[in-house]
Amino acid sequence: MANGVALVRVPLIGGNKQPADVTRDVLSALDRKPSMLWWGGLALALTALVTGFGTIGYQLATGIGTWGLNRTVGWAFDITNFVFWIGIGHAGTLISAILFLLRQRWRTSVNRAAEAMTLFAVMCAGLFPLIHMGRPWMFFWMLPYPNSRGSLWVNFRSPLVWDFFAISTYFTISAIFWYVGLIPDLASARDREPNTTRGKIFGFLCLGWSGSFRTWHRYEVVYLILAALGTPLVLSVHTIVSTDFATAVVPGWHTTIFPPYFVAGAIFSGMAMVLTLMLVARKTMRLEDYITEQHIDAMCSLVILTSGLVGLAYGTEFFIAFYSGSPYEQFAFYNRALGPLAWGYWIMVSCNVIIPQLFWLTPVRRNLIVVFIISLLINVGMWFERFIIIVASLQREFLPSAWSNYAPTSIEIMEFVGTFGLFFTMFLLFCRFVPVIAIAEIKGVLRPAHGSHGAHDSHSGYSDVVTPERPEPVR
DSSP states (O other), X not given: OBTXXXXXXXXXXXXOOOHHHHHHHHHHXXXXXXXXXXXXXXXXXXXXXXXXXXXXXXXXXXXXXXXXXXXXXXXXXXXXHHHHHHXXXXXXXXXXXXXXXXXXXXXXXXXXXXXXXXXXXXXXXXXXXXXXXXXXXXXXXXXXXXXXXXXXXXXXXOHHHHHHHHHHHHHHHHHHHHHHHHHHHHHHHHHHSTTSHHXXXXXHHTTTOOOOHHHHHHHHHHHHHHHHHHXXXXXXXXXXXXXXXXXXXXXXXXXXXXXXXXXXXXXXXXXXXXXXXXXXXXXXTTOTTTSOHHHHHHHHHHHHHHHHHHHHHHHHHHHXXXXXXXXXXXXXXXXXXXXXXXXXXXXXXXXXXXXXXXXXXXXXXXXXXXXXXXXXXXXXXXXXXXXXXXXXXXXXXXXXXXXXXXXXXXXXXXXXXXXXXXXXHHHHHHHHHSOSSOHHHHHTTOOOOTTOOOOOOTTSSSOOOOOTTSOOOOO
């Protein structure tokens, strides 16, 4: 109440939607023929995918020598891309799990696509350790099982092994979390066209969903438990990835700031990718009423927060190197800022620290084209961050006689392009065949219409009565 006037919160969902409208709007996107823009994007993504996997096949047949690695730089493009994609995958579980536990209602419009993005990004990330092995068909040697190789066992003290278990667990929980959240919407799609082949497929996938009170209660309990399991995984996965570096003796790596630094950077890059994808989906799939300026504004606020954390980490690294008095640490950071890769370092600082500060300005957050451009630049900057951390530290080791520069070959570049092809192919297919908006969760945040007792949606499998007296669902 201000000056005798009640302040009314702007609804999260525009268009004064009723529950039946939500079901119709979201599921009708599955019925429409794909646009030429969708077909063009799919053709481009498939071209990149085929080219990338063909390049991987050539590299496996020829050997790791097709890469630009040398005696000094043993980790480069492949591990850079691995850390980049793992970071992209963090925003999905952040939006779905952490923000769900914190009861942030704005997440409901973007959590479904963010969860799918997590799965696709982890798939892309998992490719790089495999092809970096050189002989990926020997991957099963990583598994601790009884074998005839004597004492040749996995070194469980190695952070690389921790990576394997952390990422596989993260992918498994994220996939289950995504699928469980889909079940009510699959039931809505089933009831909308019960006698068609697609309706029967949805009926099989929704696991006999009936929409009863008992079904909803069990669903909400399972969803809450999975959110609680997924929350520590968001923090642990990139913490373990950072331990790969922090346990080394390479100057610029062995620092205790890496775990929170990497987690903040992962959430930062993941939120930028969510912004990039959701702005495209909002326009191409006509979802302006469901992904509103409020949602964009909230995501921009998270980008500002994580950008500040990343910038603080950059400054802290330099201060620690100066305060340590170690000439090796001091040279490592001097080399990043003024050495052969200084151009990449300043691209990183510009894209990750300076440019995101524009989000403090409300007109910038309201200009969706500018938000889209900034989100792309953040993704570029976060890739350069991983590249600078890895390559700039390795190519100038302790012995100057062993110094050597690194440049990626066309094979490495095309393999990276191939992972983008995989990512966007999977995302485009997801948008075409699966409800991209969480229908059931959106209905829980609708603004009740005055003088209306709600509406009954005959295609949803449950009653969509929404009145001011009805408590907000847990989901």
